[in-house]
Amino acid sequence: MNTLVLTAHPDLSSSSINQRWFKALSNVTGITTRDLTAIGGPAMQFDPTIEQALLQKADRVVLQFPFYWYSSPPVLKAWLDQVLLPGFAYGPGGNKLRGKELMLAISTGGPAESYAADSYNSFSMSEFLAPFQQTANMVGMTYLSPFVLHSAMGSDQALIEDSITSVISHVTTPELPVAL
Ligand SMILES: Cc1cc2nc3c(=O)[nH]c(=O)nc-3n(C[C@H](O)[C@H](O)[C@H](O)COP(=O)(O)O)c2cc1C
Numbered sequence: 001m002n003t004l005v006l007t008a009h010p011d012l013s014s015s016s017i018n019q020r021w022f023k024a025l026s027n028v029t030g031i032t033t034r035d036l037t038a039i040g041g042p043a044m045q046f047d048p049t050i051e052q053a054l055l056q057k058a059d060r061v062v063l064q065f066p067f068y069w070y071s072s073p074p075v076l077k078a079w080l081d082q083v084l085l086p087g088f089a090y091g092p093g094g095n096k097l098r099g100k101e102l103m104l105a106i107s108t109g110g111p112a113e114s115y116a117a118d119s120y121n122s123f124s125m126s127e128f129l130a131p132f133q134q135t136a137n138m139v140g141m142t143y144l145s146p147f148v149l150h151s152a153m154g155s156d157q158a159l160i161e162d163s164i165t166s167v168i169s170h171v172t173t174p175e176l177p178v179a180l
Pocket of ligand 1: 111
């Protein structure tokens, strides 16, 4: 399986979690990683021809990011807007992503129990992530269950080390799609 990991963190050098995931995933055979902030630069500009060619080679695409204001950092939105173009991802002739898999790998500061109707974040993670799920639906990709690390604010080294093993396992495991 050929997996493309797109990492969207505004500053990986200051990251405790996503930097470690990025580095660990970069060393796994069959995985290609891309630091979108480094590639897009301050203007967050992407070359759709390059990005689309990499997507076409991938069987599974992983969007990896820290949860910022209940969504992704803006560089991922810029990438989506510039790369998932008509004639490629949707519309007439836009079938190039059909049959591929989409997976999210996310770290959140909030604990798992806060992502519920009766807690301060009010909604579940799957409710917050619905736009990504529907993006997969729209372009014909199979949306897989996301990998989510909660309580990812501290410098708990054991939590970080465990999460590295878990994220590699999740990203590399063939798995069933999320039930709709
Ligand atoms: C601008 C900003 C917005 C954030 N928004 C959220 C949020 O909506 N929900 C949440 O659980 N954590 C939120 N956090 C916490 C981050 O998700 C957390 O710091 C990050 O996952 C840690 O990963 P890192 O070490 O790779 O930066 C936010 C952090 C920042 C800086």
